Amino acid sequence: MASKIIAITSGKGGTGKSSICAELGFALARQGHRTLIIELDFGLRCLDIMLGVKDSIKYDLGSVLKGECDIYKATTNAKEFASNLSVVCAPEDPFAKVDAETISNICNEMRKYYEYIIVDTSAGTNESVFDVVEQSDLILVNTTPDPICVRDARLMSDEFYKRGNKKQRLIINKVDPDIFEADIIIDLDEIIDTVGVQLIGVIPKDNDIVISTGKGKPLPNNSLALRAFDAISKRIKGEDVPLSFKILTK
Numbered sequence: 001m002a003s004k005i006i007a008i009t010s011g012k013g014g015t016g017k018s019s020i021c022a023e024l025g026f027a028l029a030r031q032g033h034r035t036l037i038i039e040l041d042f043g044l045r046c047l048d049i050m051l052g053v054k055d056s057i058k059y060d061l062g063s064v065l066k067g068e069c070d071i072y073k074a075t076t077n078a079k080e081f082a083s084n085l086s087v088v089c090a091p092e093d094p095f096a097k098v099d100a101e102t103i104s105n106i107c108n109e110m111r112k113y114y115e116y117i118i119v120d121t122s123a124g125t126n127e128s129v130f131d132v133v134e135q136s137d138l139i140l141v142n143t144t145p146d147p148i149c150v151r152d153a154r155l156m157s158d159e160f161y162k163r164g165n166k167k168q169r170l171i172i173n174k175v176d177p178d179i180f181e182a183d184i185i186i187d188l189d190e191i192i193d194t195v196g197v198q199l200i201g202v203i204p205k206d207n208d209i210v211i212s213t214g215k216g217k218p219l220p221n222n223s224l225a226l227r228a229f230d231a232i233s234k235r236i237k238g239e240d241v242p243l244s245f246k247i248l249t250k
Contacts, residue, residue: 003111007136009121011152016173021120022050027229029082036114039090052080052216062091100131144174169200176205201232
């Protein structure tokens with residue numbers, strides 16, 4: 001199969017973008033796919049903890065940018081999760097610079113060895129995010145039901161559309177049924193209509209995610225969140241599977 005580059009992005013921090021990268025990467029790897037996650041949130045590195053490799057990192061993307069090593073040496077296997085899941089962690093230096101062409105060249109090089117390359121972008125609507133994301137085969141726009149996050153996701157998606165990029169799908173994260181009882185939003189359809197992007201998955205608010213990413217351990221097999229990520233990964237592959245998480249709305 002041809003490799004696929006998937007950019008996961010959000011208009012606002014705190015939407016769970018990095019945990020989605022980690023758990024989606026795990027879901028694809030456990031289905032037998034060679035998967036690489038490239039973290040671009042400079043100065044705010046967290047995937048080393050989420051994937052249980054914080055004590056194994058010798059080189060990161062910053063090392064590559066400085067010419068200290070090649071991209072292969074900066075790639076760390078997340079063996080606690082799966083032997084076919086790896087990560088390139090972001091530089092710890094928040095002022096490290098990278099351009100879209102460099103990331104594109106890295107992704108194209110790694111296409112030779114990985115079926116899926118997940119790019120964890122920095123949050124927000126800065127120019128570098130748009131330039132990097134445009135190189136991808138699929139953009140997953142992530143939001144929570146919070147109205148501020150939904151608005152920011154719409155602004156980001158609108159910019160992609162202005163640039164002619166229609167390869168977008170929406171993930172709604174941290175969905176708690178109680179949110180619909182508070183009269184903040186009516187239902188999930190309201191979020192989809194506001195952002196204006198076709199839905200690919202809904203992830204429930206699940207303490208298993210917090211525990212998993214905090215301890216650097218895989219999600220348990222009985223986790224609702226794992227079922228959601230499995231469904232999203234299969235929909236990415238073109239399989240006709242229903243959303244795994246259903247919610248009662250008004």
